[in-house]
Amino acid sequence: MSSYPLLSLAIWIPIVAGLLVLATGADRNAPLARWLSLVGAAIGFLVTIPLWTGFDSGSAAMQFVELAPWIVRFNVNYHLGVDGISMLFVLLNSFITVIVVLAGWEVIKDKVAQYNAAFLIMSGLMNGIFTALDGVLFYTFFEASLIPLYIIIGVWGGPNRVYAAFKFFLYTLAGSLLFLVALIYLYVHSGGSFSILEWQQLPIPLASQTWLFLAFLVAFAVKVPMWPVHTWLPDAHVEAPTGGSIVLAAIALKLGAYGFLRFSLPIAPDASHELSGFVIALALIAVVYIGFVALVQSDMKKLVAYSSIAHMGFVILGFFMFSAIGVEGALVQMVSHGFVSGAMFFCIGVMYDRVHSRQIADYGGVVNTMPKFAALFMLFSMANSGLPATSGFVGEFMVILGAVKFNFWVAFAVATSMIIGAAYNLWMYKRVVFGAVANHHVAELTDINKREFLILALLAAGTLWMGLYPQPFTEVMHASVNELLHHVANSKIQ
C-alpha cells in the first residue's frame, strides 16, 4: 500500500489545479488555461489509479484511510477512506474530469479559465464526497459541490438557465436541511461523534430509524433523482453546457445513490426493510413511467435525461432488494451509466456544436455526412439500451436476474425497460442518424475531429471493457457489499 495520502491528493490536486487555472485570468490566456486544466485533470486521474491497483479486494474495511482532527471541539475529523463501494467512483469521477476538459476544448471560448476551474474544483469536491467518512466533512463537500454546478449552468448555460438553476435549488433545499437535521440527531444520539462508521454500528429504535431514513430519502432522492422529484433534471440538462451535462449525468447523479449505501441502508437497516416496498415502488415507476415519457421527447437532451432517470431506477431497485447481485448490479450500473450517459450527452453536444439545435426534428440522415460519428453514436445508443458486450447490459442483467429471485412481478416490470429503452433509443437514432439528408444543416455537417474521436474512443473503450469483462469491476466490490448486506440483515433495534 502506498504511503502517499492518495485520497487527499485525489481531492486537492484538482482543486489546486482549478485555482491555478483561475489565476490565468482573462481569455487571452485561454490556451494556457486549457493545457493547465488538462494537465491538472490528468494528474488528478493518475493519482487515483493506485487506489484500484493497490486495493485489497479481500478486505471490507476502509482503505487508504486518512484521519486528522479538524474541529476538535465537536469531534469533527478530516477522515477519508474508500471501500469497494466508493473506490470506483473516485476513479470514474477523475476520469470523467479529463473527458470534460477535453470536451470543452474548442467549444468553450468565453471565460475559459473560469469554466475549466469550475469543473476541476467540482471534481475535487466530489472526490471528497465519495471518500469522506465524517458526517460534517461529507455534508460540506456534498453542498459545496453544487456551487460549481450552479455556476456552470448559470453562466455557460442555455437561455432558460435561471429557471433550471432555481428549480434545482428549490428541490435540493428541503433535502439538504433534513439531511443536516439527521446528521445532528446522529451526532447527539451517538454521544458526540460524526464518524459515519460509528453511526453504522449505532443501535437506534425503529421510530427514529424511520425518521432518519425519510430524511435521508428526501435528500438523496432529489439527487438521484427518483420519481416524483425528478423534474429538475431534464431542465438542468437542457440548460447545461455539454460538459455540465456530462458531469451531471456521469457523476452528480451517483451522489444520491451513493448516499443510500453509505447512510440509509447501514444506519437505518430496519427502516430500510420496513420502507423497501415503498422505495421499490418509486424505483419501478421511475423505470416504467419515465421510459414512456422518454419515448415522446422531441429534445434529444431531454430524452437522454429521462433515460438517465430510468437507469437510476434500476440502481435504486438493485439496492433495495438487499441481495449481492442486486447491489453489485446497481453499482455496476452506476459506473456504466457514467460512461454511457456521458458519451450520449457528448454525442448530442457534438451535433449541437454544429447545428445549434437539440431537436430531433432538425436532424435526419446524419450518417451520410458523419459516418464515424454515427458508428460511435450507435455503440452508445445500444449501450444505453442495454445491449450485451456493452457495460449497459451488465448492470441491467444483474438487477433483472436478482429481481426474479426477489419477486417475479418486480422483475417483470423492470424488464419492460428492455423494450422501452430500446424503443426510445433506437427511435431517436433512426430519426436523427438514418435516412436521407434532411436539410442543409445536415448536408453541411463535418465528421468528428481527432479530439472528439479521442473522447468517444476513450468512453467506448470503458463501455466495451466493462461489457466484455466486468469481473475486475465487481471483484473489488464483493467484500464491502457483503459487509453492507450483513449490516442490513442485522437488526439495530435493541
Next chain:
Amino acid sequence: MEMQKLYLLVPMAPLIGAMIAGLFCRVIPRWVAHTATIAGVAIAFIASALIFQDVVAGHTFNGTVYTWLTTGDYNFEVGFLIDTLTVTMMLVVTFVSLMVHIYTIGYMHDDPGYNRFFSYISLFTFSMLMLVMSNNFMQLFFGWEAVGLVSYLLIGFWYTRPTAIFANMKAFLVNRVGDFGFILGIGLILAYTGSLDYATVFQKAPGLADTTINIWGAADWSLMTVTCICLFIGAMGKSAQVPLHVWLPDSMEGPTPISALIHAATMVTAGIFMVSRMSPLFELSTTALSFVLVIGAITALFMGFLGIIQNDIKRVVAYSTLSQLGYMTVALGASAYSVAIFHLMTHAFFKALLFLGAGSVIIGMHHDQDIRNMGGLRKYMPITWITSLVGSLALIGTPFLSGFYSKDSIIEAVQLSHIPGAGFAYFAVLAGVFVTAFYSFRMYFLVFHGAERFGKADDAHHHEHEGDHDDEEVATDHHHGLAPGQKPHETPWVVTLPLVLLAIPSVVIGYFAIEPMLYGNYFEGVIHIDHEAHPSMEHLAHEFHSAAAMGIHALTSAPFILALAGVVLSWFFYMKRPDIPAAIQKRFSGIYTLLENKYYFDKINELVFAGGARLLGKGLWRGGDVALIDGLVVNGSARLVGMVASITRFFQTGYVYHYAFTMIIGVFVLMTLWINRA
C-alpha cells in the same frame, strides 16, 4: 489443449476478419475486405470440420474460457460446450456463411458499402458461433442479442431508405419483446438452480419438476412450465413465431445475401437450437410443449397462406421461411428435437439456396423483384434455374431430397404425439405441405416458365402496388428493372458457384444424415427425451427401416400426394389458366384482403402497441411531469416562495455567484455560531 485452441479459433477467425474489414473500411481496398473475411470464415469452417471429426470420435468438451463476472454466490462464465448439437450448428453456420461471403462479392459488387457489408456478415458469423458454442445461459443471451444487433445493422444496411430503417427498428424491438420473456426465464433458472451453467442446470432440473411458484392469484404454477414458456417467448422472437413473426417479412429490406444467411439459414433458427439445447427442461413440462406445438402449428400453416399471395420474390421465400420455422417448432413441441435440428440443417441448405437463387434472379432482372415482371427466365439463367428447381423440390418434400426426410419425419412425429394440441398440429403440418408446394411452384413457374413479361416499356404497375422496394434507386447505380428489349443475364461465377455448392447438400444430406441423426446415437446425452411421457420419437424409430425404404414408402403417402397436388394446381393456375386465380381473388375478396393485410398484425401492432406507447408517454409527460409535478407542486411552491420573497427581495441581486457566495458564508456562519454557543 490442442483442440481447445481450435475451439477458440472458430469464433475468433471471423471476428478478426470483421474487425479488419470494419475498423479500416474506409482505407482498405475491396479485395482486402473480402479476402480477410472469407479467409476468416473459411478457417472457421475448416476448424469446425476438424472438430466435427473429433466429436464424432467421442471427444466432447465443456469448459470455461474466462470468468465474466462473479457476484454473491453466482458465477457467470464465458465458455464452450462442444458436442454433436454444437458441432452440427457450427458446420451449418460456417458453411452457409462461407457460401454467402463468396456470393456477396458478386451481389454487392456495385455497392459503396462493400467493406462494411463484409464486416457485418463476418461479425454476424462470430456472434452466431458464440451463441451456439456457449455452455451457459449468459453467453447464450449474449450471442442472442449480438446476432440481433447485426441483423438490425444489416436490415438497415441501405440506411437512406425509409422502409429499411423502419424495418430494422421493428425487427429489433419485436426481438426485444421476445428477449423480455427470455431474460425472465433465465432469471427463474438462476433463482432456482443458482447457476446459469447448462450442465449444472440440467442436472438440477429434474429435482425441480414438482416445484410450483405463485405467479397469479391463488393458483400455483409449475415452475418448469413458467420457465420454459418464458424461454420459448425468446425463441418466438428470434425464430419469428406468431405473434412475434411480424419483423421477418419486413427484414427483406436488407440485401439478399443476409436474407439467406441471417433471415433463413442461421439466426432465425437460433430459437429452434435453443429449445433443443434446453430439452432437459422442456421435457419436464408437457404444458409448455403443448404451447410450443400449437404456436408452431399456427405459424406453419397460416404463414404459408400468406406466401401464396406475395408478388415480391423475396417475400415469397420469407413467408416460406416463416412456415418452415413453424414446422421446426412443431417438431420441438412433439419432443422430436433431433428432427427439428435435422430440418433446421436441411432447411438451412435449401432455403439459403432459394434465397441466393432469388438474389441471382434479382441481379439478372436488374433489381426488379416483382415476379409478375419475370417469366421464362430459364432460357437466360440456366444455372439459377436448375438450382432453384432443386431448392424448390427439396422444400416441398420430394422423396429422396433432403427436405423430404426432415419434413416427413416431422409430420410423422406429430402424428405419433399425443400431447394436447397434437391433433390440430398434425392437421396444420399436413395442410401446410399442400400450401408449401403451391406457393413454391407458383413462384417457380412465374419466374422461370411461361411468357416473358420483363422489359416492357410500361413497368409502372409494379411501382404502385407496394412501397416495399421502390426506393431502390437511392443506392447508387441500382437501376430498377430491365429496360425495354433488354434481356436478363446469367450471373457471374461468384454468384452461381455458391448456388451449386448449396444445391448438393440440398439433394443428398437428408438421405445420408437421417439414420445417424434421428435414429442413431448421434445426439445421445445431448438431447434428452422423457420417452414415457413423450414417446413419439421412440415410435418413430420403430417405424423407420432405412432412408431408401422411407423414400419409396412415401410415394404412396398423404404428404407426397398433397405436395404433388400443390405443384400440379399451381401449374394449372398460373401456366394454363391464369384467369382462375384472378377469379378466385375476386370471388373471395374478403379472404384476399385479410391475407393481403397479413391478418392485420402490423396494423394492430402499429395502432395498439406503438400508438399506445406514444399516447401513454405523452399522457404521463404532459399530465404527470408537466402539469402535476411541475405545474402544481414545484412551480406552485415556487410561486409561494416568490410571494414571501417579494418582502425580502432587496436581498436579491440576481447573480448566481452572489447566491453561491452567500451559501458558503452561510455554512461558515452556522458553524461559527455553533462553536461559540457551546
